[in-house]
Amino acid sequence: MGQYVWKRAVTAGAAALLAVGGAGGVAAAADDEAPAAPVVTSAEYPDDDNWHDGVGHYGTFMIDSASDDVVEYRYTGLGSTTRILRAPEPGAAVSLGWMPERVGPTYLQVEAVDSTGHVSARTIHHILVQEGRAALxxxxxxxxxxxxxxxxxxxxxxxxxxxxxxxxxxxxxxxxxxxxxxxxxxxxxxxxxxxxxxxxxxxxxxxxxxxxxxxxxxxxxxxxxxxxxxxxxxxxxxxxxxxxxxxxxxxxxxxxxxxxxxxxxxxxxxxxxxxxxxxxxxxxxxxxxxxxxxxxxxxxxxxxxxxxxxxxxxxxxxxxxTRRTQRLGYWDLESATDGKSPAYAGGAPLTLVGDASIYAATDDCPWNPDCTPVTYPMVGDGDLLLDGDGDYATTPTALTPTDAGFSVAVHVRLTEDNPARDMTVLSQPGEHTDLFTLRYDAASRTWQAVVAHEDRAGAPTTTVSAPLDLTVPAGDQSLAVVYDESTDQLRLYTGDAYAADTASVTGLDTWAPAGDLQVGRALAADGGTDYLAGEVDDLHTFAGVVTGDQLGALRGGGIDV
CATH class of the missing domain: 2.60.120.200 (Jelly Rolls)
Incomplete structure (x- = not known):
């Protein structure tokens, strides 16, 4: 719907005027004078420099000209392109109904047109629209x-x-x-x-x-x-x-x-x-x-x-x-102190395990033409480096859904361009199974997000997947998973504002996990599996639903949603 809702209201007999200056139209005496500029009045929305009620409330504008040969009025403003109101008979007034849909100043600009096509000077009626009345x-x-x-x-x-x-x-x-x-x-x-x-x-x-x-x-x-x-x-x-x-x-x-x-x-x-x-x-x-x-x-x-x-x-x-997202954790993975990479805007630090480290590129290429180029982090000045052999990171800030759902966004870069084994980017364990897993599946060469709908072994799951992007080095990719209770959809995003894959979760539930969020591995009963060989950067977790536009901001290194 546009900015305003319109209602055209003219007095009875308007149908008698079929056209202006054409067959069946009004015969008018030839003259060379433009008609008098129209006068615009409104009881609800007068032009008096005061704020008037208001959004969602209809008002009426009466439009008239002193010239007795005016056959139509052209108007713009009020959120509309140029429109025409035809007079029921030459010289008659017309009325225009209008309802504002937003707060602020606006205007109605009107010209009178006579039967010979002459156009009057413009009349501009200024309006200040205040907020709509509160609920009764x-x-x-x-x-x-x-x-x-x-x-x-x-x-x-x-x-x-x-x-x-x-x-x-x-x-x-x-x-x-x-x-x-x-x-x-x-x-x-x-x-x-x-x-x-x-x-x-x-x-x-x-x-x-x-x-x-x-x-x-x-x-x-x-x-x-x-x-x-x-x-x-x-x-x-x-x-x-x-x-x-x-x-x-x-x-x-x-x-x-x-x-x-x-x-x-x-x-x-x-x-x-x-x-x-x-x-x-x-x-x-x-x-x-x-x-x-x-x-x-x-x-x-x-x-x-x-x-x-x-x-x-x-x-x-x-x-x-609108149900706003609630940030659970954000880790920019720019630094680590005593084996912990700090959280920002909520969440506990990520503990680095094994040989996991924060990688920061250092070179003198900006001023040395003979330098050896290095691989730069995906976002900012650092990212988490994992070697696929027992390295991972973990935080007690679990990805916990609300009754609106959950969202997670992350950047990942694989060490190999076409890995031959399965690897896990993120997993959120419960007591008996993972609430969700974001992983690379080697057999299909796809990214996959898997959500379990109960915390038990063999629980029903829903999977969404998207192919590994072979046009970027080593699968350098921005990934996001959104579980949307409002639309009953599980969505996987792979670097675009539109979901790469969507699955229905109608009638299916999420649950509150008890375990710590895992980065770079899945957690089985006897230890970790499917360790990631690559880099992880800019990890965001939310209770609730993050939109495609908000994910676009996160992909570019933004924080606020």
Whole structure:
């Protein structure tokens, strides 16, 4: 969606004007004068150097010229390219509806055009748009806004990780699984509702948030639902999309736009469906959490419920649904003291074992034309050098997933251009198996990321792979693994903003490992295996999901994401 939402509104009879200066058009007296510049007025967004309400709130501009032969108005600004509003009859005023989607200054520039094609001077109407109005109603377990809860509601559960929402309430699916609070929203007009939800059971349709004018919940395990009853008693308006999963958080947003007559559902910040021609029933009464009054009580977690009397715009929805990554550790592998390479921005140091060392290139090539060139580290001034014969590094800062997933990024360079044996770049042991392994597979000459979905021997695994890049010396490669619970994908990146391989992990889980992160080997019950012969540099680990753009910054030696 663009910067602004548009609505064209002109007075009745506009269809009578078919064209300007053409067949069936308006016959106008010939003249050589340009029409008078238009006058623009707006009650909601006046040009008065003040900030006005606001993002997600519709306003109307009335546009008129003193000349009685004006047949159209050309306008730009408000985030639009040049557009035309045709007058219903020569000299008549027109109106333009508009809703801002971002904070800040903007403008509307208008010209009047008469029946002979003469164009007036431009009128520029300046506007200062402030933030959208706060939610009329807000609820979370720490700010219940006077809610009355049933016995099937428990407090104290953690909120979705990577958000500012600290806590959630648990609803047990019984008749007592409800909370009720007042809301002043007029649901016959534009409104929006959002919530973080985590269903525990999906064997039937359930309601997370409801009112006499809407409900937000699930259609069993098949989809999420935003529903508006029909005000005339006809079929309800059902907007569905997304795939609910037991035990996984999702951010749901329902938007009813009375100006556009649309009902839209967003899941995790992404628009999944819109119904056109929607008319909300309105209605008064309490906002109910966990139930709709007709059964279907919520069984799971619920938090951060909001109701607005405006459009909650796409940028706001994306921000509300974003789960930020939590850095676990960063090792730049530039130096080591007493056999330990320090961690930065979180994490414990990496302990170097065996002959493992930090390699730093030193030469005088910048000023000596007869020098012997050396191999430079992949990032910065140093990297971890491993000889494949018992060398490795380890840290107690485990790669621990959250309910959003995990991410890891690293640079690796193999000693040989085409190695003949398997080697491990990274592994994260649990008690019985590895949560994940990033490795080189000699038989297929590929990089592979393998994730186990339980901490037991023989646990089911998911693998993604990508070929060794033979166009760079010794497989010098930037690798990243992302386990994304929101999209149910395991992704392997090999030096590009787009995943080299993706696999579905729908219905599969991660777990919290107990062991230390291993660099340069896999850890079996009887010791290490598949030792790496090569170099490792710039290791980053995260709880949560790092995007392709963020990985691009890490590949270039960046730290912040």
């Amino acid at each position: 109603t807000h609820w979370d377990p720490d700010s219940q806004s006077g809610a009355v809860s049933g016995p099937g509601v428990g407090l104290g559960a953690p909120g979705p990780s990577g958000t500012a929402v600290a806590s959630a309430a648990s609803f047990d699916g019984t008749d007592g699984a409800y909370a009720s609070l007042d809301t002043s929203a007029d649901l016959s007009r534009t409104f929006s509702v959002d919530a973080w939800v985590r269903p525990n059971h999906l064997d039937e349709s359930t309601t997370a948030v409801s009112h006499s004018g809407f409900s937000l919940g699930t259609v069993g395990a098949s989809a999420y639902l935003f529903e508006l009853p029909n005000p005339d008693g006809g079929d309800t308006i059902r907007v569905t999309g997304g795939v609910p999963e037991e035990g996984e958080w999702a951010h749901l947003t329902g938007v009813y736009d009375a100006e556009q007559k649309t009902a839209s559902l967003y899941v995790d910040g992404v628009p999944v469906s819109t119904v056109v021609g929607a008319v909300a029933p309105g209605g008064t009464g309490a906002l109910r959490l966990g139930a709709d009054g007709d059964g279907g009580h919520w069984n799971g977690l619920l938090t951060d419920v909001n109701v607005w009397d405006r459009v909650f715009v796409p940028g706001e929805i994306t921000a509300a649904a």
